[in-house]
Amino acid sequence: MRRKLAAGNWKMNGTPASLDEVAALAAAQPAPACEVLICPPATLIAAMARLAGRGPVMVGGQDCHAAAQGAHTGDIAATMLRDAGASHVILGHSERRADHGEDDATVRAKTRAAHAAGLVAIVCVGETEADRDAGRTLAVVGAQLLGSLPEDATAADTVIAYEPVWAIGAGRTPTLAQIGEVHDFLRAELTARFADGAGFRLLYGGSVKPANAAEIFAVANVDGALVGGASLKAQDFGPIVAALSAAPS
Template sequence: MKSMKKLIAGNWKMNGSEAGAVSLMKDIGDGLAKNPDLMDHCDFLVCPPAIHIYVVKRQIDHMYSPVDIGGQDCAATENGAYTGQISAEMLKDTGCRYVLAGHSERRIYQQETSGFISEKAARAHLHGLIPIICVGEQEREREEGRAFDIVAKQLSESLPDGVTAENTVIAYEPVWAIGTGKSATPDDVKAMHGFIREKLAHYKDIRILYGGSVKPGNATALFSTENVNGALIGGASLDAAQFLGIARAL
């Protein structure tokens, strides 16, 4: 596999005020300006709440910061009478380059199926967005020895036609490790990421991120593993020092 930069992606979820979002982005930009070497081996992405995308993008542009911005979700349809939905085209218009698709919280709380997630990813592709397609097993499924089967099924059903290593990213996020303080062991991550890489052998250079209670203290062990091409970071992305500390630990 050719050498590629790690992707450090922050999912801010439903957190913060407008002023707080701008302040956080400023802190991240200032940190990168002071540590430009981080950009030699990492690409950076933030996914703020949709209502804050514009002001965060404006802050990024003001700082001339090489940070990409993304949406946390997009509609599976193009446009129309879908109250509260945000289309891929709208995200593209605001300056987004990426969009999350199938985050476990949406799979669980909104009962989104893999087929529905595939439709969202296809819509993202249509408008030139890079979907980060999330897969991962729940704790019960791992305990029952079904983790690999679950992830294989999600991969098979969540990826739309037309996927390439350039237009799609995969994120493995074991559901039991998200927001719990638990993290998969390096051996767990190595096994699952190797499995995903094997399943996606046709897309040999596709990025595979790990997400699940990632912090500066465990980042080195997690991301020194083969086939781990970056991180999808939740809570730690709300603190600039921790967010950049994870990149520094790679």
């Protein structure tokens, strides 16, 4: 059975004072029936990991370099994330693909590095509004999935996050039918390619809020969410975690 995962991506937000939100989340959800992960800026990973301790909240990074070390000013290695206390890392987020020109081969190399460091890679795929309007959603998502995953990826070390680019931060959410179509497609592609494809967890990411979380989590093959802005505050992320904990298996 796939264990559900609520992952929060703080993006370029957060200072040490923001760690109070992690403590508040842990107090409100001391024993959730799902995994809970927060990926803060790199400056907060070590402090958040110390605060989280053995509690219900895991800590992850938002990106890593494909190399284990070297002359890469401003970058961070997967081994460094692990050493700081991270257990996961987000890779191939649409903002990295768009703002930093990351292609599938780059994401695949970073995924290999994450696995080598003992991190679970959350690999993101998703279409733009132009892709959606042109009817290319499944073709684009399928190509990203094929190109971004190493051949030896497993359900234990890799999570897939579907994020329709046009919905991120825009307050727009695809219909439940559209979400289901892509998640069913991803499941079929993973099952065809990997022996344990049925075990890969599929997260939905794109304007997930307390008000729509329960209905999204009721969609088949949605095993959780990758949440942006709503993960910054415990009062918003907590209800999403609760909705996922209550979702049907």
